[in-house]
Amino acid sequence: MTSLEIFLVLAGLLIGSGIDAAADRFAREESWIRGRSRCRACDRRLVWFELIPVFSWLAARGRCRTCKAPIGGSAPLTELAGSAIAIAGVLCAPPDTLVLTVLLGWLLLALAAIDLRTYLLPDALNAGVLALGILMDAATHPGDWPLHAAGAVIGYGLLWLVEVMYRRLRGRDGLGRGDAKLLGALGMWVGVTGLAPVLLIASLAGIAAALSMSIRQSSALSATTAIAFGPWIALGGFAVWLIQIGAPEFSGGFY
Template identity: 45%
Template sequence: MSSMLPLPFWPILLGISGAVFGSFIATIAIRWPEGRSALHGRSACDGCGRGLAWFELVPVAGFVALRGRCRTCGARIAAGHVVTELLGAAVGIVAGLVAPGWEGVAGAACGWLLLALGAIDLAAFWLPDVLTGALAVAALGGGLAGFAPSLPDRLIGGAAGFGALWLVAAGYRRARGRIGLGGDPKLFGAIGLWLGWRALPPVLLIASATGLAAVAVMAIAGRRIAVTDRLPLGPLLAGAAYLCWAI
């Protein structure tokens, strides 16, 4: 089917779809950790509670048109909304450029699930099993559809990814007496199912280097960092995994 469609079709289609998914992801990242359903209830201003009109919900454009503020009460719209919409669009555009066709659709779907997991982990230090499971199912589906890497490589990657971080988590819990990695082993296993076992070392290396760089930047900016401070690993793994898939 991809050969029958012009090349720009895929990044445009997936980019627009990504902006829409990004808007939904931003909503669930706020509502889900608070125990609220993202599927029910009309979108409303966080400041005054006014229900939002359809044109205010248009991804990115609505934020720009309103200049980042509610048109009723003037409360600031969280920048995370438009950032997540832009990231969702970027995931789709990159997927459409790297792999125009159904393989790109599969890559974008995995990318959006990673974006949702990263956003929720960043907001609430939580990686919902249902989203990690969805990523694993999508990854296996890609293998069954014949997309690279091969299904055996994906299965080895799933077991190796989960096992590696599970051992780290178990060792940390034994040494410190508290949980250090929550759903991260499951996420790393799902990433292994998507990218195969060969991609696991670079994904972990990029995620670790990015985390160290973030800590260094915070220290340079004058933020006091304590030993007990927590840095969510989920967003780092998610970003590194999509980068490794794209290149």
């Protein structure tokens, strides 16, 4: 492994930790940057050895050291995901797209963490996915930009159409506009040919997640069950992008 690869994998833990904290603050409508971390239950300031990714949570067995309030598993899971994204990038991406690929993964992780808590996908983060996609396109294969721009427009248009038709037929919201924006931004990465596999992975993963949620809560899945679709679009988009750069033979030589 190169020193850049090791740096990205370790930085992933810290980035994941920051994403989990920022998503938590966003969901509570607090300032994104609120200074030092505190226990949610007793408001005690956490000291440095309680802020080590994954390790601190395991060492304290998922509880606050003083008030013993349970600390949810979202922090260690997001930290591991941040690192796993970097590892996936190292395994799949050629050196010229490694950093952009890992940055895409971290942006998508932030979108997923916020969507799971609030059912919102902030425009600023979706715009970041689009901007990075334009940068990646210009830096690596500028000649293909029409395929990627078409991916962005059709990706957005497709889910916008689903959203509008669903509202007209059922009289309530099924998809959010943020989902259309996210698929459009990812279309800039995977191009028009990548949209169908992204949607396939997103739908299967979303259905699996909704089923496992209804089993755990032992409630029947109905058409009104609210699920966040953004995390599964993000997952599908990142997986298809990794396949396109890691195994171009599976994507018809397209990338």
